[in-house]
Amino acid sequence: MPVSDALSKEDEQLFTLHGMWCTSCALAVEGSLKRLEGVREVSVHYPSATLCISGTPAVIQLSTLAPKVKRLGYRLTELEPVVDAHGRLEEESRYLTLRLMVGSLFGMWTMLASLLIYAGALPDHQVELVVAWVSGAFSLPVVLFAGVPFYRAGWRTLLAKRPGMDVLVSLGVIGAVMVSIWLLWRGSSEAYFDTAVMLIMLLLVGRLVETLCRHRGLKALDSLALPDDNIKVWQAERWESLPVGEATKGMRIELASGELVALDGMLEAPGWIDTASLTGESLPRHLHAGQKVYAGCRYLGATPIVMQVSAGVGKRRLDLLCDEMRRYQAEKGELQKLADRFAAWLSPLALVLAMLTLPGALLFGLGWEDAFVRALSVLVVACPCAVGLAVPLASLAGSGQAMQQSIALRDPAALETLARIRSVALDKTGTLTTGSHSVMHWQAREGVGEPTLQRKLSAAVAGSEHPLAQALARWSSSRGDQRPGQYLQVNDTPGEGRRVQLNSGEWLTVGSAGWLARQQIALPAQAEDATLDFASQVMLADDTGWLATFYLADQPVKDAAASVNNLLAAGYVVAMISGDRQGAVSWLGERIGLGRDACYARRSPEAKARLLQALPSPTLYVGDGLNDTLSLAAADVGIAPLSASEAAREGAAAQLMAAGVGSVVKLLCIAKRTRRIMVQNLFFSALYNTLALGLVVLVAIPPLVAVLAMAASSLTVTLNAARLAWSDPDEND
Structure with a gap:
């Protein structure tokens, strides 16, 4: 997957603004900096204390802006680390x-x-x-x-x-x-x-x-940070333990089996890499020597391998994703x-x-x-006490309704935006699918029964680390009676297939069609079904020749089709955006009712975010992986499903506590009802301010009575919000 070499533009900078007390401070700094010649746009995000400014490069430098901000009583610094x-x-x-x-x-x-x-x-x-x-x-x-x-x-x-x-x-x-x-x-x-x-x-x-x-x-950004552990580095003709922050470009480091990759680099030997966290691909990839691997991936090989560092801490792809996420947060x-x-x-x-x-x-x-x-x-x-209570109280009531529907809202204010959503974008693997492959179809040569096929398949794939082999093992486990250790010989070709010789002397070969062909195994016409080319294909052969072909796919969650149909019927623009291959994405789209033009495959995290911003706004994104955190930040509202990674959960405004994506439809209905209460509350509070200000100017009202009037207006919006909390959560607009 190609990586963007320049996530930030030359005429755009991010800084940290210290000393803010409220949103009025943010508006004050914005207003002051907007008056500077050469500044095109300024956005101060008060929750994260981030200033995003674009314009002439010479004008938007820290040395130029800091003195002007200091005169207002604030302090401007380089973008602070999350720990700070x-x-x-x-x-x-x-x-x-x-x-x-x-x-x-x-x-x-x-x-x-x-x-x-x-x-x-x-x-x-x-x-x-x-x-x-x-x-x-x-x-x-x-x-x-x-x-x-x-x-x-x-x-x-x-x-x-x-x-x-x-x-x-x-x-x-x-x-x-x-x-x-x-x-x-x-x-x-x-x-x-x-x-x-x-x-x-x-x-x-x-x-x-x-x-x-x-x-x-800030926990969303914490989840993007990798552990600050020591790594094994080749120095002075021996392996030494070194803090990951001290590793520099060109160093050689060792990856142990199951270890999280801490730096970007080039592999010096082939190995299995789980790239799902960054690419969204449903299957691990077998990378060859010289191919690039990114921090955040995981090495799945059985023996340690060596990689050469190409980017240290602060310049890794994951670091650039983090900076881009903070840029999206700073935008309004x-x-x-x-x-x-x-x-x-x-x-x-x-x-x-x-x-x-x-x-x-x-x-x-x-x-x-x-x-x-x-x-x-x-x-x-x-x-503005009543105005201040109008929206938060309705949000709180709506949040309670959502919780009853197994939806946890991290940001109750998101309900207001959810009510205006026009586009819903969904990740594929782990969101619309179960995230685990299963056998959807198989075909065998004439005369071979299912019990015999399961027994031989179980023996052929036992002990393999390949995810597809493990899925085949689950399918055959009900009848297979072979166990690891019953082989005379095992020959693995990573990423392509394996040959095993049983105690009986029989050879079994399992792998891709191309690999079986290179093993001089003839493949008859019935060995492949062109209508199933979207699925992952695995073939099995014995001493006689081709034995069977298995087709595996990541199956959709139970309510995927019904949920997508409900969203389309409600008038939302629905799209599926994935890093997986086109065939698998198109097949899933057909299964759940999405047209081919609404299914986007092989999209990097950066491309996902750009595509999301091109959809009609406001936008909603549902994603579960580390590769989805950028899109969750770029969307107006992000939602993480039940099986989501920690990074996705912390970066999302809402989390689904029940399996499937049906809760997304329920949440949108709750949001519409909540927004209606918000509008009513704002009307009541505006009416109060108008009448109260007019009355207090004309009639002598003691401050204590004014305080009581504020309490009465607050009680009005409170009772109106309570109607939402007392209503049936399953009731739709």
Whole structure:
């Protein structure tokens, strides 16, 4: 399989952006860098802290961009290794946890003091005033320590001229504290320290959960990393153990039987290599001396062989796939771009309304106290709690429905995209098929019965490492009575066939048609069936001559045909993309109801991803192998079946917990219903914001009432999302 020598373009770079606090930070950096001359496109992926930038090579260099980013308060570095990304997120988690602990400790007393005042449980006004001051004192550590990240992020986004929600939150917190101190100074006990504490604590909890989810998302990249073990290297006229990271191009290393290949290289001797992890081929390949083998494959030979390193750690094909995967992650889909545009004007609009309320109230004859309180109420009402809950709650309910259908969603937000899917691409081996060959047809010379055929076949293939030989052994095991060790002689020709001499003196020959012909064994016309040329063919001969031909194929999973038909009937564009040979792919396509033009064979991981992006979007990809991780990242949504490798499972947004692919159809139905609830929730929250903002500008509403209004709007979207959780999961749209 050819490998791409240049996965990254000359005018595109990937960097790691440090110091981001939220998506507003990502938008601020994007907006600032887009204004640079020579920059064509900028995309900052907040979950992975990755900046993808394209444009004039001289402009998009780190030395040029880093000073500009630093002026905004962030730090730009070369793309960090996955291990460093884990360390960064762990540090962020500790940072958030500390602030959350401080906020919980002191905020609890602030809330308790405020509750005593609101409930009228204190004997007189003087005591209420003292308790209000105590409430303010306990709120100071929360405001001055726990809330610092919000102020910092708000200031940075203001510098970048892209104010986000952190600006709104910061002004709400600062405004609540300032108004409270002013009211206390004037002798009023109606302070609003609890409002400031609630805003900070709720948002800190949300940030911590978000950080933990980002940490989990890195596991997809972890799975692409090979173990950092020692390898055997030929140095100083002897074999020595050396860390894999120290191996360089040109070194000779030894591969033991069953060992995972750690580096790219050229074989110095022939051997069996399992390439399924990178190519998707259903059968191991017998590579000859001089052929290239890639890291991530596995050596299956019985004796050790030697290979010459052609690419060390960091330049292996697997490393390039990892970089390409991070590039796909950094790109934004249309839905994310729409959300970014919405966020770009929502916060400034709310900020302007709050700022206009103060002079407007004064113009209408209200006093300074009432005007300040009304402006604070606008800030509190404008905080998008209901908008923030609208989609996540519906996603959570939809995720519960999916779990009932044996579908585990790693990213509940993917439900929104799943509802809009137009194209479904499916891997072949291990996804649409069982991943194990079986005998689908056999034909023998006249007069040979099945018991005799099974007995001889069992003797011929016993002990062979070839996957097809093992499949033939399973087929013949019910009647075969031969066992390894009953041979007088065994002659193996790797990749072609074998000859065995039994104790009786009889010779049995098993292998490909071409190999049998080279052994001077005549093959009659009935030895081959042209209608079965898509299958793997194995022939068996005895001393008399040709004995039988067996046709083996990787059979489709039970629900493959029904699932594909349901997808086609629902109007989806369905395609099968595989690294396997054309004959096997076309045959499977016919079995499950796909036309030849929808079946793509012999596609490398890179070609799979490119083909997937050419399909109508949004796209869904279902794959199970290491060779599918790039496509899972390139797709709008990736799904891993039950038998998927760890790399595929960690790179997918959803995992099927039941055999087959029928759950994909169920998931798409659940997603459509979930999206309908999301749209309703967004409508309810938008209606609330419109009415609440209009009402709070015209009528004097205390901040506490504004908080209660926020709670009421949140309850509305919560109950609506609960309808989805309580409904029948089998109910379709």
